Amino acid sequence: MTTALIIEDNENNLELIRFILEQADYKTRFAMTGLEGVQQVLSIPPDFVILDIQLPDINGLEVLKRIRANLIGKDIPVIAMTSYAMSGDKEKLLAAGCTAYIEKPIDPVLVIGQIQEAIGKESVK
Amino acid sequence: MAIGSLKQKIFCLLSYMCLVLVFLNQAQAGSFFVTFSPKLTIATPQLPTFTLISWLAPYQFKQVISIVLGLVLIVLILFVLDRQLKKRVLHKFLMADKTTEALSDSFKIPAEIIFIASLLLFSGMVAAYSSVLAPYQFHQNKYFLKYLGLGLLILTSVCGYLLGSLRRNRQVEILINNLQIQIKNRQIAQEKLIQGEERLHRQNISLGHLAVMQLRYWQNTEEIFREIAKISAETLNVERVSVWLFSEDCKQLECVDLYLKSKNLHTNVKPLQAHDFPVYFSHLAQHRVMAANNVMQHPATVEFKHGYAQENNIGAILDGAIWLNNHVIGTICHEHVGDAREWTLDEQSFVGSVADLARLTIETDRRRKAEQALLRHSEELEQTVEARTLLLQESEKTFRYVVEHAPISILIINKDAIITEFNPEAETATGYTRKQALGKNFIEFLVTKESRKKAYQMALRTMRGEDFRGLELLLQRADGAKVEFECSASLAGYDVGTGAHQIVAIGQDISQKKALEQSLVRAREAAESADRIKSMFVASMSHELRTPLNSIIGFLGVVLQGMSGELNLKQKDQLGRAYHSAKHLLSLISDVIDISKIEAGFLQVHSEKFELKPLLNEVEHAVHHIAEDKKLALSIDCSNKLILETDRKRLYQVVLNVVSNAVKYTESGLVKVKASIKNKQLTITIKDTGIGIDEAGLKDLFKPFERIESRLRIKTLGTGLGLYLTRKILSQLLGGSIEVKSKLEEGSTFTIYVPTIMPDIISQTSTSVLDEAHLEEHRP
Known part of the structure; x- marks a missing residue:
């Protein structure tokens, strides 16, 4: 069973994503802060990561960089989610190694397709 | 005379030869005949010599007497002639300086007479000797013959003397004649000299008069020229005298005055063109005085032959060029009417002097004008100086006032x-x-x-x-x-x-100013921190407001999808309304935050190179389902090769906004999107056949929270910020603009202009999502 690590500080959003993923038969874990997320990825590597960009301690970009900087985290698909992005943010994230980029608010039906596409892309690699 | 003398010489030679023959005959005839013809001498002593000079054969007494008488007559004639000649010569000599009658007539006769007399004398002499002396040896009365010979000798001597005297007198007469001619010539010359002197005197007087004129009429140049013409004409006795001056370009001579002496009239004639009379003009430019004794022959005036000269019957022209500063500026022209006229040197020189006077007149005139101008100028200068002084005093006063106050x-x-x-x-x-x-x-x-x-x-x-x-x-x-x-x-x-x-x-x-400055610095610092707080507020708002909304929308979506169990129709309808309201709220918040960011200068633009076609396809995709619901024809006209370098996301936002508006406010018909690039400017035209906008609506179209009144208003969702934000993005972020043309019930056309390459000025630092998070860390 595929495991997803959700790094998200907002409880409601976390619950929403968790619900949607579990509906689609994914196993989920979560981290409420950036540092905790990084630690979890590196200690028990998930199959993919759902990463919120606005986090209370270190931001999503930093989290992504730290994951990618490590051998363990190098190839794990990371799907960034942000409620509102500025121009250039997407490019920055993709440049830092982000696999996919989903804008909030998420569409419960479409989001699974987007995630599957992202994971598939990574696995092909 | 020469012929006479030659004749005389020939004659003398002949007569002397005869004399020699006679003497030879006389002296040696006997012996000659004895020696060379003894037979004849012995046989016939009379005959042989007579045959030798046969025409002297008759030597009768009567003949000898007639010859002697002839000789005496000749002597007498010669004597009378000699006396007469002497008398006349003496008379002539005495009257040499008075009589000027022609002498040649009277002295020709004595020359002929002398010639004839000499001829007669010598022929007489020859005849006498030959008739007297030849038969000498045969004559019985040798005494008679001796006296006869002596008488003849005396007669011939007297005759010779008289002839000599006649000749001398004649020569004297010739001398006197010559003398008389010379005297006459002298007298003529003297007369001419006197005439010349008179002319000169007249000319001098005229010149003097002119000089005085010049002084008297120094202010009236024309009067002086008139006077010059008149006086010249009178002095030189010339019918027409004119004064001409060159035009400024030296292309023509303009007549200042023409004086006609016989009519005592000042008049004028039309100007002479330089190209009509080139030789005349060049002559003028080269000579001080140009004297044409015969107009028809002089090279300079021959040009006037068939025109001017002929019309006015001009025979001779005397021109005095007026020179000023090495240039000819005019001429004084004396035209003699009638035949040719020889201009004397003094006349020429007079004309030269008159021309000089004219020059003086012009010079004086010019100087006078210059002086007047100078005077005027100096007056003006004085006035200016006065005015300046006043100004200066005024300004000094002002200056003092300024300094003091x-x-x-x-x-x-x-x-x-x-x-x-x-x-x-x-x-x-x-x-x-x-x-x-x-x-x-x-x-x-x-x-x-x-x-x-x-x-x-x-x-x-x-x-x-x-x-x-x-x-x-x-x-x-x-x-x-x-x-x-x-x-x-x-x-x-x-x-x-x-x-x-x-x-x-x-x-x-500046003690006070310093204090103020410090308080200003403090105020600025406070303001800056307030600004920072505001930007942090905006950043956090965007996060804080959206996060709960995102989960609301998310969960509503989940429930609506039936993921957590089936809903009945009523629940579905009510949850659907909640879902749309939440979405509307989210877009409202997004727009407000966008606007406030643009206004605060926080919104960053991110320039990238991309193709326009896919962007328009995305827009089409986004509004596709709404258009399909309404059965609208949505067409995109865009070339594949339109490449842009600008903020793709913002451009998308703008185009999507306008296109979705068009779709929203069109009930039937079509929405056409057309894009083209010209002069580094992208033009996107969005044309619809929708409800259109009236004039009042057009005015408020781009104002915030102004939703145009229409029957579709209630049906259509909208924040009232869309076009306001669109225009803000275009003008403040992309460096572009938007235009709209619309007619109520006919449709609208929105035109978006964007530079294909984003201007540098717009790229500026601002806050992005990632920076916002960074800002949050500093939140107190």
Whole structure:
């Protein structure tokens, strides 16, 4: 069973994503802060990561960089989610190694397709 | 005479030859005949010699007498002639200086007479001798013959003397004749000389008169020219005299005055063109005086032959060129009517002098004009100077007033730093009076020890021409207090009195200003921090407001999808309304935040290179389902090769906004999107057949929270911020613009203009999502 690590500080959003993923038969874990997320990825590597960009301690970009900087985290698909992005943010994230980029608010039906596409892309690699 | 003398010589030679023959015959005839013809001599003693000179054969007495008588007659005739000649010669000699009758007629006769007389004499002599002496040896009466021969000898001698005398007298007469001719010539010459002198005298008088004229009419050049023409005509006795002056371009001669002597009339004729009379003009330019004795023959005037000269019957022309500064400026033309006329040298010289006078006239005229101009100019100058002086006084007054009333301390310092001017404001500011300050060294008097070095430097550098602005000096007031002054100084030219440089220094007490500045700095710092707080607020708002909305929308979506169990129709409808409201709220928040970010200058643009076609396809995709629901024809007309370098996301936002508006407000028909690039500018036209906008609506279209009244308003969702934001993005972020044309019930056309390459000025630092998070860390 595929495991997803959700790094998200907002409880409601976390619950929403968790619900949607579990509906689609994914196993989920979560981290409420950036540092905790990084630690979890590196200690028990998930199959993919759902990463919120606005986090209370270190931001999503930093989290992504730290994951990618490590051998363990190098190839794990990371799907960034942000409620509102500025121009250039997407490019920055993709440049830092982000696999996919989903804008909030998420569409419960479409989001699974987007995630599957992202994971598939990574696995092909 | 010459022929006569030649004849005489021939005659003399012949007669002497005859004489020789006769003497030969006389002296040696006997022996000759004896020697060479003895037979004849013996046989017939009479005959042989007579055959030798047969025409002298008759030697009868009667004949001899007639010959002698003839000789005597000749002598008598010669004597009479000689007397007459002598008398006449004497008469002529005495009357040589009086009689001028032709003499040649009377002296021809004696020449002929002498010739004939000589001829007769010698032929007579020959005849006499031959008739007398030849038969001598045969004659019986030898005495008779002796006396006869003697008589003949005397007669011939007398005859010879008379002839000689006649000839001498004749020569004397010739001499006298010559003398008379000479005297006559002399007299003629003298007469001419007298005439010439008279002319000269007349000319001199005329010139003198003209010179006086010149003095008298010095202000009226034309009058002088008229007078010149008239007097010249009278002096030289010429019918037409005209004065001509060259036009300014030297292309034509203009007649100033033409005087007709016989009519005593001043008139004028039309100008002469240089190209019509090239030779005449070039002659004028080369000669001081041009004398054409015969107009028809002189090379310069032959040009007038068939025109001017013929019309006016002009025979001779005498031109005096008027020279001024090595240029011919005109001519005085004397035209003699009738036949040719020989211009005498004195006439030519007179004309030259008249031309000089004319030149003098012109020169005087010009000088007079120049003098008048100069006078006028100097008057004007005086007036100007007067006006200037007044102005100067006025400005001096103003200057003084300014210095005395300026609300700033003004000091004038000479090169030794001595104060020469100290205005009232300086008195108030420093506490010293003007009297106290004048003559003092500025630095020692006013500047505190702390600032002296600065002040010296300022003074030195100002002297070198540098200007100082806003130099802060600590000055000592009269009451001992130290005040901070802001001084400016500059070199202000020369001091009139000493001729030395002087410095103008102005100063202002800036103690208060300093305090104000500090409070301003504090205020600015406060404002800056307030700004930072605001930007942080905006950033956090975008996050804080959206996060719960995102989960609301998300969960509503989940429930609506039936993921957590089936819903009945009513629940589905009600949850659907909640879902759409939440979405509307989210877009409203997004728009408000966008606007506030743009207004605060926080929104960053991110320029990238991309193709337009896919972007428009995305837009089409986004509105596709709405258009399909309404059965609208949505067409995109865009070439594949349109490449842009701008903020893709913002451009997408703008195009999507306009296109979705078009779709929203069109009930039926079509929406056409057309894109093209021209002159580095992208033009996107969005045309619809929708409800259109009236004029009042067009006015408010781009204002915030203005939703245009229409029947679709309630049906259609909208924030009222869409077009406002669109225009803001275009103008402030992309450097573009938007235009709209619309007619109610017919449709609207929105045109978006965007530069294909984003201008540099727009790229600026601002906050992005990632930076926002960074900002949040500093949140208190």
